[in-house]
Amino acid sequence: MNILQVIFFSSVLICSVIGCSVGPAYETASDSSVSATTINSSYEGSTSKSQGIYLFDYDSSALNTTSSNEIKVLAQELNSNSSLRLRIEGHCDERGTREYNLALGERRAQTVRDLLIINGVASKRITTVSYGEEKPINTDSNNNAWAENRRVEVKAF
Amino acid sequence: MLRKLIFSISIFILAFSILAELRIEITKGSKDPIKLAIVPIEWAIDSPASIYLHEVITKDLEFFGEYSILRPEKMLSLPSVEEELFYRDWRLLDVDYLLLGRAESLSTSKEFLDDIEVSYSIYDVSRQKRLHKAYIRGSLSSLRSLAHGISDSIYKKISGIKGIFSTRILYVDGSNYSKNLYQLRACDFDGMRDLVLVSSDAPIISPSWSSDGKLIAYVSFESGTSNIYIQSIKTGERLLIDPQEGLNSAPVWSSNNKFLAAVLSQNGNSDIYRYNIKKKLWKRLTDHYAIDTEPDWSKNSKKLLFTSNRSGSPQIYELKLSNGRMKRLTFKGSYNARARYLPNGKDIVYVHRENGVFHIAKQNIRTGEMTILTDTNLDESPTVAPNGNLIMYATQHKERKVLAGISIDGITSFVLPSTSGEVRDPSWSPFLN
Numbered sequence: 001m002n003i004l005q006v007i008f009f010s011s012v013l014i015c016s017v018i019g020c021s022v023g024p025a026y027e028t029a030s031d032s033s034v035s036a037t038t039i040n041s042s043y044e045g046s047t048s049k050s051q052g053i054y055l056f057d058y059d060s061s062a063l064n065t066t067s068s069n070e071i072k073v074l075a076q077e078l079n080s081n082s083s084l085r086l087r088i089e090g091h092c093d094e095r096g097t098r099e100y101n102l103a104l105g106e107r108r109a110q111t112v113r114d115l116l117i118i119n120g121v122a123s124k125r126i127t128t129v130s131y132g133e134e135k136p137i138n139t140d141s142n143n144n145a146w147a148e149n150r151r152v153e154v155k156a157f
Numbered sequence: 158m159l160r161k162l163i164f165s166i167s168i169f170i171l172a173f174s175i176l177a178e179l180r181i182e183i184t185k186g187s188k189d190p191i192k193l194a195i196v197p198i199e200w201a202i203d204s205p206a207s208i209y210l211h212e213v214i215t216k217d218l219e220f221f222g223e224y225s226i227l228r229p230e231k232m233l234s235l236p237s238v239e240e241e242l243f244y245r246d247w248r249l250l251d252v253d254y255l256l257l258g259r260a261e262s263l264s265t266s267k268e269f270l271d272d273i274e275v276s277y278s279i280y281d282v283s284r285q286k287r288l289h290k291a292y293i294r295g296s297l298s299s300l301r302s303l304a305h306g307i308s309d310s311i312y313k314k315i316s317g318i319k320g321i322f323s324t325r326i327l328y329v330d331g332s333n334y335s336k337n338l339y340q341l342r343a344c345d346f347d348g349m350r351d352l353v354l355v356s357s358d359a360p361i362i363s364p365s366w367s368s369d370g371k372l373i374a375y376v377s378f379e380s381g382t383s384n385i386y387i388q389s390i391k392t393g394e395r396l397l398i399d400p401q402e403g404l405n406s407a408p409v410w411s412s413n414n415k416f417l418a419a420v421l422s423q424n425g426n427s428d429i430y431r432y433n434i435k436k437k438l439w440k441r442l443t444d445h446y447a448i449d450t451e452p453d454w455s456k457n458s459k460k461l462l463f464t465s466n467r468s469g470s471p472q473i474y475e476l477k478l479s480n481g482r483m484k485r486l487t488f489k490g491s492y493n494a495r496a497r498y499l500p501n502g503k504d505i506v507y508v509h510r511e512n513g514v515f516h517i518a519k520q521n522i523r524t525g526e527m528t529i530l531t532d533t534n535l536d537e538s539p540t541v542a543p544n545g546n547l548i549m550y551a552t553q554h555k556e557r558k559v560l561a562g563i564s565i566d567g568i569t570s571f572v573l574p575s576t577s578g579e580v581r582d583p584s585w586s587p588f589l590n
Contacts, residue, residue: 034343035393039357043381059470087381095515097495097508097537098362098582099407099420100464100471102383103427103448106404110425129382130404134360139334141535141553 045087045127048157051078054112056150058093061107063115071112074154075119084156086121088113090130091153093146098132105130112152191253191315193218194227198258198275199237206300207260210275213304214256217322218311220347221547222569227252239278239287247282254288254315255280258307263294271297277307279314289314301350306590321346321542323590326549327354327364327373328560332579341375343390343586346542348573354390362582367410370589374398374408374417385419387434399437403427407451411458418442418452418461429463429476442476443483451495455502462486462496462505473507475522486520489527493518495538499565500545506530508537517550519565530567540585549573551581 052074054067063071078084090109092101109128117123138145195214200207211229218224229235233246236257247255258277276292291310295303305322312320330340341355341364355361359378366373374387383406385398398405403422410417417432421439429443429452443449447467454461461476470491475484487493492510499505509518509527514534520527533552540549549562554572558579563570 034352034354034390036353037355037388037393037395039355039359039377039379041357041359041379041381043379046381095535096471096492096510097451097464099451100448100466100494102362102404102406103420103422103450106422106427107448127382128403131360131378132362134362134378 045085045155045157048087048155051086051154051156054152054154055147056108056152058095058146058150059104061104061111063111068115071115071154072119075116075121078116078125078156079120082122082125084125086116086126087155087157088116088126088128089135089153089155090128091135091149091151092133093149094133094136094141095146096133098134102130102132105132108150108152112154116154190219190223190225192225192227192251193254193256193311193315194232194247194250194252195256196232196235196237196258197229198260198277200260206297209300210260210304210307213301214308214311216347217305217308217320221564221571223316239280242280244280244282244285252282255282256311273297273303275303275307277310279311301345305345309590318546319544319588321544321547321585321588324543324588325370325586326540326560326573327366327584327586328551328580329361329364329582330575330577330580331360331558332577334579341373344575346585348575351575354393355388363407364582365409365584366586367414368412368587369414370587372410372414373584374410376406376408385417387417398432398434399439401439408432409453411454412456413458416458418454420450420452429461442478442481453497455498456500457502460502462498464494464496473505486522486525487527488525497539497541499541500543504565506539506541506548508539517548517563528567530563530565531561531570533561536561538582540583542585543588549583549585551583 052070054063088109090105092105109130113126113128136149138148195211198207198210215226219226227250231250234243236242256277256279258275260273260275263272263274274292274294278287279289281288293303293306308322309320324346325343326346327343330342337358339357339361340353341361342351342353344351357377357379362376364373364375372387372389374385376383377386383404384400385405385408387396387398401421401423404420404427407420408417415434417434419430419432420427421430426446428441428449431440431442445467447465449463449465451464452461459478463474463476464471465474471494472485473487473493473496475486490509490511494508496505496507504519504521506517506519509516509529515536516529517531517536517539518527518529535553536550538551547562547564549560552559552561558581560573560580560583
């Protein structure tokens, strides 16, 4: 093999490995400059502990009887420790549109919040947020995974 | 000997750069593409650049299956100027149009990063006349952009509407979800020149371009709940949009860039609001205990589309801003959401669920006539190309979450796979050139 062939084959190999960001001077990333921004999230309650997870039917924000009873019990426990603050997070499965799911997740979280408030938990202790379909527990695309993801998590801190 | 070596290496590197990066699958295409011959562009500088220019223009025009480009090997003659052009040579090859071009350096120095000018002419073979003559200037370091500019010009002259070859797609990369890494990225319409705009450890959704292409808006969960941010593409500088209690989401820009339509739930349920960016003022536009979300502005900023479940399940409504009057637009099926206007203001596209499957549908506002465009499923987030000819959307393909596209007539479809396993939430830029 002469030197030309050696260089050819190595450059092919290198190219395939790099995946070709090697378009030389013909291809700067963009004509106008672009700056990337890095975000590090932080918020109150980010290290909170889960007090309960309640599941929901597809397209629904209604609690079933078991969940309602569990939440009533939780309310009593929380009332006996009134220093704890609560973060209620609503979630959806991946089907449907993202923003509609954000609103549906909020409905679910509000349903749980309202039940806690009815059972004596002070509303000022509670923050309600929705993550829509953005934070699934199970990333598979099947009925079991979806059922796990349609949930509200109550966290205390 | 050394020069020959460098020359051969650069050709091979170029060829592989082009081939390896474009992983587009055309899944359907036009049955009767326009046949265009592009004579290799005469280059007074160096020929690898000529091959590159030729390749990019060819791939652009063939991308949606609307054009078929005659390969140079099949050409009977290679005219470099109009005087050398014999229409018969092209009629024999059944060619409809022909492009001749020539590139020249504008700089007098021998520096590699040159300013160049490409002059070109388009000829109608059957009518035997020149359709268009123009030139385009750019630099060697952004030859790809220059090529796209030529593709746009060809497309405009032959197909009659503006091309989208210089447009970009904003999207969310969620493939590193397990590592708490979410990215907002932008790439060319064909997936090339992919760049990270935002890297975050919290989810990002609903990116949207401003109407002048200089700013983006998106929703970030970095503060533990949904908040809207505006960011400059060029500087990366961000502005948090006056956050309200509850959801702050679904931002979309008005055509004059002065307003965002968005969703707030500060009054207990999500409604559509308008935000005056300069005055930092929120104005409530819908007032109903149902979920109202996913607004989209009409081009003249006089109307808004939105999703509402006020009838019991999500449907599309149109709101006239001058008098607050609302009209329900969708009546087929129990889930119609996330509508977007086509630039003509007469048609919309949206997500439609039928038999549990989510498709993208198109509908004429006045007649109500609806067509399902896609046969993929788990479709979401349709975004419309600024020339109204194409829709891109997020869907599932071979177990990966990808961006897919379809022409508005439903004939051509394509998948834009990326190196990432999960891309979603695309937003098509306005015309950028």
